[in-house]
Amino acid sequence: MHKYTMNKMTKILLLLVLVVLGTSCNNTEEKSNTPIQEDPVKVQIGQSSSTQQDEFIEVSGMLEAADVARVSTRMMGFIENIRYDVGDKVRKGQVLVNINTADLQAQLARVEANIAEAKAAQESAQLDYDRFKNLYESNSATKKELENVTTQLKMADSRVLAAQEAKKEVEVQFAYANIKSPISGTVVQKMANGGDMASPGMPILEIESGNDLEAVARIPESQIAKIKMNKPVDVMIKSLNRTIAGKVTEIAPSAKYTGGQYLVKISLKEQPKEIKSGMYATIKLEDDGSKSLETFMIPESAIVRQGQLTGVYVVNDSNKALLRWLxxxxxxxxxVEVLSGLTSDEQYILSAEGKLYNGVPVITQ
Structure with missing residues (x-):
């Protein structure tokens, strides 16, 4: 009887445990099926709108002085002295370089000796002519003899003139030995040093006036037909983050010696003090031969970057954020210009007060 009572109580307890466990499972299942309500993220939105934007040609260029002189010599000789260095200011007419004139001094001495010898021969020929002229007039000399001494005098006169011209040529060479600056400006490059052997046409110094700078670009054959004289351009100086208006002033007629690229020069309407020769620039000019394109511009701050991918969060009809790749x-x-991925009049998120991800509800401020 006691054993039967214990078994009955054990069964009752097991039944109670099963009832409790079943109730607990039902409560858990009910809780798990209850959707979690997310708080919407407050955002600021922007409205995309298309604009008609003209096509532009962009090429790289460099600022250069409009007036540049390469100083060279017209004679051969050792460079005795270069009086100025890079960065020095010079004035037009100042002597910049001296070429050794020892050879010219010797040549001048020879020429002067030739002049003295020619003049001595001229004086002797003159005396002979005077004597035979008197003899001819007194019928003591023949006409043929007078003609001979006359010819000798003319030859002596010619030798004197030739010797004097040779001296002038040497004196001109002395002038070439003292090389003067053709312009006022600044020495920007030094291509030789004292003691070097200079030869005719060899550049020694480069001088830039510095008064006016221009932009110089090399345009490929595929685009040169679009470049016209006096065409307005924008010159963007990268290092200064500044854009200066300009116009095309010169187009090279040939690209034979410039690697198939045409040299184009652009004058600048402004000459700010901070711009310097050698600064890199981007030349931007409108492409007259192309049609306008429909583009979108959105703030850089709205762009989402993941690795090499770029996108923006847009707001759908359910007021939820969706990441759109662009x-x-x-x-x-x-x-920044959007080429694809965004349609006209579509809303995108400019900024958010919380974390954004696909599907998060948003509310506009």
Whole structure:
């Protein structure tokens, strides 16, 4: 009887445990099926709108002085002295380089000796002529003899003139030995040193006036037909983050000696003090031969970057954020061009007060 009572109580306890466990499981299942309500993220949105943007040609260039002189010599000789160095200011007419004139001194001495000898022969020929002229007039000499001494005098006169011209040539060479600056400006390059052998046409110094700078670009054959004289351009100086207006002033007629690229010079409407020769620039000019393109510009701050991918969060009809991948174009200030991935009048998120991810509900401020 006691054993039967214990078995009955054990069964009752097991039944109670099963009831409790079943109730607990039902409660857990009910809780898990209850959706979690997410708090919406406060965001600021922007509205994309398309604009008609003209096509542009962009090429790299460099600022150079409009007035540049390469100083060279017209004679051969050792460089005795270069009076100025890179960065020095010079004035037009100042002597910059001295070429050794020892050879010229010897040549001048020879020429002067030739002049003295020619003059002595001239004086002798003159005396002979005077004597035979008197003899001819007194019928003591023949006409043939007078003609001979006359010819000898003319030859002596010619030798004197030739010797004097040779001296002038040597004196000109002395002038070439003292090389003067053709312009006022600054020495920007030194291509030789004292003691070097100079030869005719060999550059020794380069001088830039520094008064006016211009942009110089090399345009490929595929685009040169689009470049016109006096065409307005924008010259963007990268190091200064500054854009200066300009216009095309010179187009090279040939690219034979410039690797198939045409040299184009652009004058600048402004000459700010901070711009310097040698600064790199980007020359931007409108392409007259192309149609306008429909583009979108959005702030750079709205762009989401993941590795090499770029995108932006847009807001769908359910007011939820969705990440949209984009293909971007060129930048202008703090705006960037969207080539694809965004449609007209579509809302995108500029900034958010919380973490954004696909599907998170948003509310506009």
């Amino acid at each position: 293909r971007l174009g060129s930048s202008s200030g703090d705006m």
